[in-house]
Every structure is written in C-alpha cells, then in structure tokens.
Amino acid sequence: DARVTQTPRHKVTEMGQEVTMRCQPILGHNTVFWYRQTMMQGLELLAYFRNRAPLDDSGMPKDRFSAEMPDATLATLKIQPSEPRDSAVYFCASGSETATEAFFGQGTRLTVV
C-alpha cells in the first residue's frame, strides 16, 4: 500500500514538553518534506531531505525544532521545548526524481496548551 504514514494523528501536550512526530515515506522515495499548516501562514515548508541528508531547513526555527532521518523508512520532526504558537497541523510528504509530485500524509494535528 503506497502511502505516507504519519504518527500520531493528534497530539495534545503542555507547553515546555518535547514533541516527536514521525513519518514513514513511501517505499523507494528518496525525498521527504516537512510542512506546517496554520490558518495565518498557510502551508510552510520547514525542511526537506534527499537520500536522508538535509537539503534545506531554512524554514525551521533552529532553536527548538530539529528534523532527522535515522533511516530511509523513518523521518522525525522534534520540537523541544514546545510552545503554544507551535500548534498547527504538520504534514510529511515524500517524492522522488521519478515521481512527478509529492505525496502527502494525513498530518499530525498538534495542540500545545
């Protein structure tokens, strides 16, 4: 079943806690994107990886956010410490040089209280 899988789908946490979001890209895809969606900012590209190496993370607040790909089947986005302004839906997408579009997961809805 070729789809991008994100976990968890929903997360409520208290300010100051660490949050980890996970993404399993489509098997064979070598590029992973992390987007954040809010009402005010729309879809923002936070970071993207190719062949597990970060290519561009200029959209990501470096002081509290980090993104990694421990292996080809797992990408993680961590926020530490989390703040209420981080509340958003975080989408992972994957692609490849042979696929013409990026494929999106269902998103993780994060609420920081």
Added chain:
Amino acid sequence: AQSVTQLGSHVSVSEGALVLLRCNYSSSVPPYLFWYVQYPNQGLQLLLKYTSAATLVKGINGFEAEFKKSETSFHLTKPSAHMSDAAEYFCAVSKNTGGFKTIFGAGTRLFVKA
C-alpha cells in the same frame, strides 16, 4: 526562486456554475505545476499536474488547468460545480519532479451554494 500566488482566498459559486481558481507562478526554470485539494481534516490530494507536455491538463473530478507561459498562469477550472467540490485548493510549483522542493500558494477555499 520559485513562488506561487493564488488570487482570492475565498471563492463562492452556485452549484452547476463554472469554477475558476486563479494561480500565477514565478520560476527561473521551466516549472512543474500542480493543483492539490484538501478536504477538512485531510491531507493534500493531487488534482492534476503540468510537467511540460500538453498545456491543457485534465485531472480528477472533472477539473482541468491550462498552462500559459506568456501569462505565467495555471488557472484551475471546472465547468459545473458540485457540492462535493467544496474544499481548499492549493497551487504549487516545483523545479522538477517530486524529489525537488515544492512551494505552495496560500490556498483558495471554494464554497459551493445550493
């Protein structure tokens, strides 16, 4: 640098009327262009894509878009709106294939009135 501008954050049409959602892009190289649709509490789903073949692209659910290089536009149309078309629509640009950085427009929310 690539960018996408969607004109109109909200568009409202009557059921059966023409749908027109506007998108203009800027790109330093021939772009790949996409329209995605997002239903409430869902991820983004590809509607259609332009990849330098035919300039008129047909997608799912009766949507189509025309690539006009002279106008740097890629507007999305559907001849007759259906209630189920109510959703948010995003135009996106990429330098090349799905393995390259994809930038999205701000989105246009389509309302369909009975």
